[in-house]
Amino acid sequence: MHFVKAKGILSSKNGMNLYRGCSHGCIYCDSRSKCYHMDHIFEDIEVKENAIELLEDALTRKRKKCMIGTGSMTDPYIPLETEIGNVRKALRLIYTQGFGFTVITKSARILRDLDLLQKINEKTKCVVQMTLTTFDEALCRKIEPNVSTTKERFEALKTLRDAGIPTVVWLSPILPFINDTEDNISGILDMCIEAKVYGVICFGMGLTLREGNREYFYKQLDHQFPQLKERYIQTYGNQYIIESPDNNRLMRLFHQKCSAGNLVHNNQQIFQYLQTFEEKNLTRQLCLWDLVEK
Template identity: 35%
Template sequence: MTDRPPPPGRGATGNPGNRYAAHAREACDDGWGSLDAEPPPLRTELLVDRSRTVISYNQSPDVPFDRSINPYRGCEHGCVYCFARPTHAWLGLSPGLDFESRLFHKPDAPAVLRGELAKPGYRCAAIALGINTDAYQPVERRLGLTRAIIEVLAEHGHPFTVVTKSALIERDLDLLGPLAARGLVQVAISVTTLDRHLARTLEPRAAAPERRLETLRRLAAAGVPVTALVAPVIPFLNDHELEAILAAAHAAGARDAGYALVRLPLEVKELFRDWLALHAPLKAERVLNRLRDCRAGKDNDSRFGSRMRGEGEYADLIARRFALARRRLAFPGVAALDCSQFRVPGRAEQLDLFT
């Protein structure tokens, strides 16, 4: 753990090496006061992703989709608990501050997506947009990559879902409203806490809690079916807010709700432990011990089925509380997305030439 607080607006307390690194580095006082000087400002760096595909497929039995698109690698929101942080290690970077400040994007993603959807063997199923990292993180305001991808999906009549904690999604209501009327889009808004102070340190560059609820309200008013996600639930930090968050989301127009227990895979456990030591030192051990109670004594459990919810008395209590609150609030639910409208522009016209 670093002795200094994280740079303003950042979640991780430092930039530790990744699990593939051959060497570890540690700051050392050389006697010349080199550690006394303030570090230079941490600025966001934008890099190009050279991947040749844009749709990622999975066979995970505990998620409701088999394909997703992530316009960005890394996320400027800086949520310290983010389960996607370890993916930056694959790029030779740190899951700490690198994950929040060294972002990758794919400029040709819309063109690549159009090509993938046009492949003869492609079969339509809902695409989950922005699962690993938020598709509406701050850099999207400048690049517009997510909007361009949505335009391609709309052109093909392809259904999709979006998960975000950003108010920037309101920019695209002109697209999302008409698509929702056709049964082609659903949105999930993540509301982790209603406490502004906790949100500011836990998710430093994401929208404030009340702003997320306002975004939920505006999406619902535009006819977009919205689910509220209480994610992640963290013992002794926000678990007591579960019912209040669900009630606030329901009042704002959410049609359904979900939750997930915080996960600490790979490097995330050390980053989260350092964050607790800095921001919640008196609760740190209680939080970690309770999480281990839900993970068979381990910091993390990657097994399908239990990784999202945990096991044991505490996990069961959270599940019962959620189910009771959801039933009491009578969320109406969301309809299934429509895959029957999928078309490849130009394909029908080409086939007509042979009739």
């Protein structure tokens, strides 16, 4: 790891990255793409040493409360978080200043902060977004070698359910010729139904490849799935969007199972839900005033 002093912490859409780079080792990681201008070795995690001070200042200056998000570029619950603790410090600030929170992760480490997640959710709204890609534990270890297994993430989703914290699952990416099977999609959605997630985000059965992450992906294919790289090159060339040959059939299955399991599966509706700030204490107060007036 290495430390830097950042100039800012919140994006225009109130997202933040406390770290840059990752040690999960997922073979398909888009954050390796050169367009993100990460000018250091990806596994050499960049730590923003003044992140918490910047966040406190940014939240203090906010005129309106909103949802604060993290995890879109770098999973904040990498092993280094256990040592640095920036996520937990950020959660304390978000709670004390009355903001909502949402996070995207693949790690069961998030349960370390269950107490703060509950406090935020009791006061405003906290939504945990968990990525699930494969129902097969052995395959999970191949394509996501250093992250919590699918079973561990499933158990975390159930723990969050029992704690009253809403969850959303990202069904992404689905790798052609690897995990683009009916059994895999059904298995993941059965988990989502049992865990009573709010909804499942899916942009189609496939992945994206561009300069930076394509080279890493192909290198890992050579290591884990010999000869499969050649099939990708022959089928897709240098395409950015890599769609499974079974996309249409699998998407029909996806929508059917989500509908049957009462899972929201409209991406726009889910994103609207994630972005909408709710102040629960205020809602309760208004309800009480309504009763008094009546």
